[in-house]
Amino acid sequence: MSQPEQQMSIGMNILGFGAHAAAWRKAEVAADAYLDVEYYRNIARISERGCLDAIFLADGPALVGDVARQPAGRLEPTVLLTAVALATRHIGVIATASSSYNDPYNLARRFSSLDHISGGRAAWNVVTNAGDAAAQNFGLAGAPRHVDRYARADEFIDVTLKLWDSWEDHAVIADAGSGRFADPAKIHAIDFVGQHFSVKGPLNLPRSPQGRPVLVQAGSSEGGKALGSRYADAIFTTQTTLVDGQAFYQEMKQRARQWGRNPEHLKIMPGLSTVIGSTEAEAQARFDQLNAYHGEEGLLQQVASRVGLAVEELDPDAPLPWQRIGPIEEFERGSHGFLEAQLNLARRENLSIRELSRRILVGHRLLVGTPEQVADSLEHWFRAGAADGFNIMPDVFPSGVEAFVDHVVPLLQKRGVFRREYRGSTLREHLGLPYPASQYQQAAVAV
Amino acid sequence: MSQPEQQMSIGMNILGFGAHAAAWRKAEVAADAYLDVEYYRNIARISERGCLDAIFLADGPALVGDVARQPAGRLEPTVLLTAVALATRHIGVIATASSSYNDPYNLARRFSSLDHISGGRAAWNVVTNAGDAAAQNFGLAGAPRHVDRYARADEFIDVTLKLWDSWEDHAVIADAGSGRFADPAKIHAIDFVGQHFSVKGPLNLPRSPQGRPVLVQAGSSEGGKALGSRYADAIFTTQTTLVDGQAFYQEMKQRARQWGRNPEHLKIMPGLSTVIGSTEAEAQARFDQLNAYHGEEGLLQQVASRVGLAVEELDPDAPLPWQRIGPIEEFERGSHGFLEAQLNLARRENLSIRELSRRILVGHRLLVGTPEQVADSLEHWFRAGAADGFNIMPDVFPSGVEAFVDHVVPLLQKRGVFRREYRGSTLREHLGLPYPASQYQQAAVAV
Numbered sequence: 047m048s049q050p051e052q053q054m055s056i057g058m059n060i061l062g063f064g065a066h067a068a069a070w071r072k073a074e075v076a077a078d079a080y081l082d083v084e085y086y087r088n089i090a091r092i093s094e095r096g097c098l099d100a101i102f103l104a105d106g107p108a109l110v111g112d113v114a115r116q117p118a119g120r121l122e123p124t125v126l127l128t129a130v131a132l133a134t135r136h137i138g139v140i141a142t143a144s145s146s147y148n149d150p151y152n153l154a155r156r157f158s159s160l161d162h163i164s165g166g167r168a169a170w171n172v173v174t175n176a177g178d179a180a181a182q183n184f185g186l187a188g189a190p191r192h193v194d195r196y197a198r199a200d201e202f203i204d205v206t207l208k209l210w211d212s213w214e215d216h217a218v219i220a221d222a223g224s225g226r227f228a229d230p231a232k233i234h235a236i237d238f239v240g241q242h243f244s245v246k247g248p249l250n251l252p253r254s255p256q257g258r259p260v261l262v263q264a265g266s267s268e269g270g271k272a273l274g275s276r277y278a279d280a281i282f283t284t285q286t287t288l289v290d291g292q293a294f295y296q297e298m299k300q301r302a303r304q305w306g307r308n309p310e311h312l313k314i315m316p317g318l319s320t321v322i323g324s325t326e327a328e329a330q331a332r333f334d335q336l337n338a339y340h341g342e343e344g345l346l347q348q349v350a351s352r353v354g355l356a357v358e359e360l361d362p363d364a365p366l367p368w369q370r371i372g373p374i375e376e377f378e379r380g381s382h383g384f385l386e387a388q389l390n391l392a393r394r395e396n397l398s399i400r401e402l403s404r405r406i407l408v409g410h411r412l413l414v415g416t417p418e419q420v421a422d423s424l425e426h427w428f429r430a431g432a433a434d435g436f437n438i439m440p441d442v443f444p445s446g447v448e449a450f451v452d453h454v455v456p457l458l459q460k461r462g463v464f465r466r467e468y469r470g471s472t473l474r475e476h477l478g479l480p481y482p483a484s485q486y487q488q489a490a491v492a493v
Numbered sequence: 494m495s496q497p498e499q500q501m502s503i504g505m506n507i508l509g510f511g512a513h514a515a516a517w518r519k520a521e522v523a524a525d526a527y528l529d530v531e532y533y534r535n536i537a538r539i540s541e542r543g544c545l546d547a548i549f550l551a552d553g554p555a556l557v558g559d560v561a562r563q564p565a566g567r568l569e570p571t572v573l574l575t576a577v578a579l580a581t582r583h584i585g586v587i588a589t590a591s592s593s594y595n596d597p598y599n600l601a602r603r604f605s606s607l608d609h610i611s612g613g614r615a616a617w618n619v620v621t622n623a624g625d626a627a628a629q630n631f632g633l634a635g636a637p638r639h640v641d642r643y644a645r646a647d648e649f650i651d652v653t654l655k656l657w658d659s660w661e662d663h664a665v666i667a668d669a670g671s672g673r674f675a676d677p678a679k680i681h682a683i684d685f686v687g688q689h690f691s692v693k694g695p696l697n698l699p700r701s702p703q704g705r706p707v708l709v710q711a712g713s714s715e716g717g718k719a720l721g722s723r724y725a726d727a728i729f730t731t732q733t734t735l736v737d738g739q740a741f742y743q744e745m746k747q748r749a750r751q752w753g754r755n756p757e758h759l760k761i762m763p764g765l766s767t768v769i770g771s772t773e774a775e776a777q778a779r780f781d782q783l784n785a786y787h788g789e790e791g792l793l794q795q796v797a798s799r800v801g802l803a804v805e806e807l808d809p810d811a812p813l814p815w816q817r818i819g820p821i822e823e824f825e826r827g828s829h830g831f832l833e834a835q836l837n838l839a840r841r842e843n844l845s846i847r848e849l850s851r852r853i854l855v856g857h858r859l860l861v862g863t864p865e866q867v868a869d870s871l872e873h874w875f876r877a878g879a880a881d882g883f884n885i886m887p888d889v890f891p892s893g894v895e896a897f898v899d900h901v902v903p904l905l906q907k908r909g910v911f912r913r914e915y916r917g918s919t920l921r922e923h924l925g926l927p928y929p930a931s932q933y934q935q936a937a938v939a940v
Contacts, residue, residue, distance in 0.1 A: 077667030182693035220524030246629035
């Protein structure tokens, strides 16, 4: 056997009851399980059994969706993932939080706390929140413009990284005998003054086990790509076809180089929704059952709302009305990345709206098939230079994560593209990322 | 035996390594234990063994103090208390958070999450943060004026209560069979527009197990008393003499009545620091050892900084220089309550500065003595109408909480003033507070 080659990373995206909008109707768990930490801990333990890199929680600070017909509301991710981290030993925990509706000091501290508590397994997924509903919970009439949200996000991340770095690695002496607690020369005010934030610092916590929590970014718009290539350790992205995946991968690695970064330290992880059955027919039957709960109109509605048209205006058996869909850059409501992924898939495969509605779940590529088919696709994207890893969104929990871990992961392991055991103890180590030096420590050395 | 009479409540205040500034020098635990959840979980389990009502974490969003000589930095309380709640079954968890440096939507959600996760044991201790250091981490040159901080706090609490009430008790239907998830008529936008906040709502979480997390307030200034008597379920206060304790108790109950509240639903809980030994001499020796670590100047400095004078200006063997201490209302830096408590104690007992420095820890009354003496004082204050309960701050953890739980609590139980077992499952039940109706539910009934 040769040396283990480069292996992929896999995150498990715990999206409520599953990525399918009708997941809760399958009633694998109680309909209030989404408020119960044990529900999440169970999924995390199953994921850890499969040696996955991390579990991931999306989030937004507003009640959205049709609450009469869909589970709504979410436990706050840093609080919930604290509970999950303490029920697991290895798996990373990635919490989404908004750069538009938080303060850097509070956020930096909460994620540093999670990194301390989890022993170095925390990550922050930065989102800017496109919706008006969130804005209206924070004193605004509607969401700030795309460009303004990303300008704020850039500054927010800069401040947050400085706060995480504000205690150097060996600032704490903790010598009870002499009474010396810390070396003040290694604890730095950051004295940040910017357009959006003025933050003196230092953070009121020593540096955390990973040096800094891992930074994940999920926007595939121009603003998102600029931000992610500059700061992120991992990009959760949305490409739906291999050729788009390869192009995005190349572009992001190139952008990272332009920022002076080692492109291997920016991990590209496309999303993939899965409906897995032991045969194709079984997978399709599972999908059909979920779609029946949701209804034809529910499926079409997902496509319609993404492109900003009413479902009544669309002919399900025709292609998208391309002439009525404006340029992506002009969409101010919703994710540019999800829209682009949907449009690219429909265009490249010349899909009808009905076909398209069955090829995408929550904005991401969907595979309905056997464990072999899923493993084939993951390996293909990974080897073809379209992905360093994947963000997996099973249709329904917990059966979807069980199918993935018990049937797809062993195939990936057999093929040598996924680990058989954890080799490190931090998320940074799982992802193959180096421990980051504090920016203040480097400055001290240079002087 | 007669019916059990009214019993006191007891909270355990986990202040770093203990209330004494030199607690960490005693080295009962590793000097980095304050970053380890197990340290807090152990204290919580000991407290739960004694049937205490809650553990409590103070907090502020800034690094303060002499970090060279004192442990500094704190894990974020809602994250940390999630970890603690999941290692215990009954005890309440009270997290401090700032109304000056948070947004109501995020805060309401985080505490609601903690209440869901803990099964109804969460409380928010509202503070306004007097210091400039916190302000400078949030874009301000210095702390807002006292009056402005309290005006914001009032509105902040109003919004937060509305968000916690925005889902009525039975809004969630969760019927997977029919696909009905919730009754939208029982989920309310709050449409709040005020001086400081505009928040549309509703919260993105169903109502939590306690209806609303318990609200604790800790300011004893005029602004603090107005706010606490209006909104709080419990007041953590600072009186250092019985007569002041009785006066405060009477005043707060009266103020609650004036707001139209049942005064029994506002619990008054003065702070008490303890240094416990099996004999008076042993307790004194323990205290002397801690003071020796801290040094004479360290003790005097605590008094000096509270009254805003330099330690060099003070004669330790003379009384406070009363003519040089301005009116409390004009102090803009620091807690009015702590200052008043210190001045009252010095004045009423005509203490020298040196004597005063040994009678107060972290701004609260200090008892150095035997378990009987501590139990006597608690029972006396409780029966004399100065307290519904106490917020206990042992000198050093874990030995201080062990001494309290294993030696003071049994005496209180024997005297019938403290529970021998938990009778309820929520913090609200421990405190003897009723389950609050949603303000939106009441309105619906009235229509």
